[in-house]
Every structure is written in C-alpha cells, then in structure tokens.
Amino acid sequence: MGEPAENEAARTQRLLTAQAKAAELFDAVADRGILAPGVRETEASDAIRDLAGDLLGIRRYWHKRIVRAGVNTLQPYRENPPDRVLAEDDIVFADFGPIFEDWEADFGRTFVLGDDPVKHRLRDTLPVVFDAGRAYFAARPDITGAELYAHMVELAREAGWEFGGSIAGHLVGQFPHEPIDGARIDSYIAPGSDGPMRRPDRTGRPSHWILEVHLVDRELGIGGFFEQLLDIGPAAAGS
Numbered sequence: 001m002g003e004p005a006e007n008e009a010a011r012t013q014r015l016l017t018a019q020a021k022a023a024e025l026f027d028a029v030a031d032r033g034i035l036a037p038g039v040r041e042t043e044a045s046d047a048i049r050d051l052a053g054d055l056l057g058i059r060r061y062w063h064k065r066i067v068r069a070g071v072n073t074l075q076p077y078r079e080n081p082p083d084r085v086l087a088e089d090d091i092v093f094a095d096f097g098p099i100f101e102d103w104e105a106d107f108g109r110t111f112v113l114g115d116d117p118v119k120h121r122l123r124d125t126l127p128v129v130f131d132a133g134r135a136y137f138a139a140r141p142d143i144t145g146a147e148l149y150a151h152m153v154e155l156a157r158e159a160g161w162e163f164g165g166s167i168a169g170h171l172v173g174q175f176p177h178e179p180i181d182g183a184r185i186d187s188y189i190a191p192g193s194d195g196p197m198r199r200p201d202r203t204g205r206p207s208h209w210i211l212e213v214h215l216v217d218r219e220l221g222i223g224g225f226f227e228q229l230l231d232i233g234p235a236a237a238g239s
Helices: 002-031 041-056 070-074 117-138 145-158
Strands: 066-069 091-096 107-112 169-172 208-217 222-229
Touching: 002 041, 002 091, 002 107, 002 222, 041 066, 041 091, 066 070, 070 091, 070 222, 091 117, 091 222, 107 117, 117 145, 117 208, 117 222, 145 208
Parallel strands: none
Antiparallel strands: 066 091, 091 107, 107 222, 169 208, 208 222
C-alpha cells in the first residue's frame, strides 16, 4: 500500500509546484507593470507569455491565454470579445493555463489599475468567495459538481455580485488531463454534473479540481476572476 500513497503524494506535489510557479509569474506581472493603461489585451497576453518563458521556461499552455479589461471582464472563458485597450482606472483579469514539466496549472487573478473603491472591493471579494466555496466542498464528502456550482452562485449573490460563469471549475492534472468538453459534463463544476467530485480518475487515482470564481456587476460593466486548486494547496485569502 506504500507505493500508491507515495505516488499520489508526488503527484499532488507536482500540481502544487505548478500552481506556485503560476503564482510567481503573476506576481512578476504585477511587479513589472505589464498591465498598464494604453496596452492592448493581446499585447499584455503576449508580454505575459514572453515573461513566462524568460522567467520560468514555460513554453506550453493547455488552454487559450486570456487578458480581459473593462466591459470584457463580464465575458466568460468561452467567449472571444473584441481586443480592448486597457484604460485608466480599469479592472483587468488574467487567466493562464501553463504546463510545467507536463503538469497543468490553471490560475486566474484580478488587478485594479486605479483607486476605484468598487473595483477594489470586487477584487478583494474574489478570494473570500473562493475560500467559502472550498469550505463548503471540504465539509461534504459526497458533493457533486452541480451542488458546488449552485452554492457558488449563492455565495456570489450573498456577497452582492452575480456569478458570471456557466461553470465554476473543472478537473486538472497531468497533461493532457481528463477530457473537459461538452460531452463530459461530469468533468466540470456545473449544472448537470451529478456524479461525486471525489472519485477515481481514469488511472484510478484521486481526482483533483480547479475552482473558478467569476463575479460580475452587469450594470457597472465590470467583473473579476479568481481560480486555483480547490482540493489541495493553501487558502486563497491573502494570496
């Protein structure tokens, strides 16, 4: 019994290491002022890509790289809104899925360029809602993806926002991970995902999940995004 436990411990550590490197990348993005007024979303995405290569040797991504600002922050992952120039006092989020030594990270963070208190409150609420969703997951051994999604929608409402995504996360693992397409709804945290989230993956090992929080205010035309590992790793608040 010792060998599978060791293998799972090593697997978990690789996922955590991939996430830590993604966090390092986003810290560097903030420190270097890549997200600045006058920069186009596509230019910022390319600059983050180049920084990831120079800083961490990242050359591959398992999903499209996203930088969205202003009204584009209302749009969920699947949409492709027109390229926008970052403005003064904008809110911006980045969602990148880098691959580190064949292990996937999926990491999203929100940045505020100015002093708007509503945008700062939105950014600061994201990790709080994430941790509340994680606590709900931890307390329910048999929870389904549909149940967790419904709770995330309720948490968003209680915090004074609307949940902006049609999903609240997905499976993650070694590249390529479990299929997460429309034909496999049980690979998502979403309505209709009625199987238990704590289940063996295709190799018989524990499934690991990403939790996504997309909060929006459609009247104000702003949104924010936060994502990281759900079932392992540190809490989100303060990260």
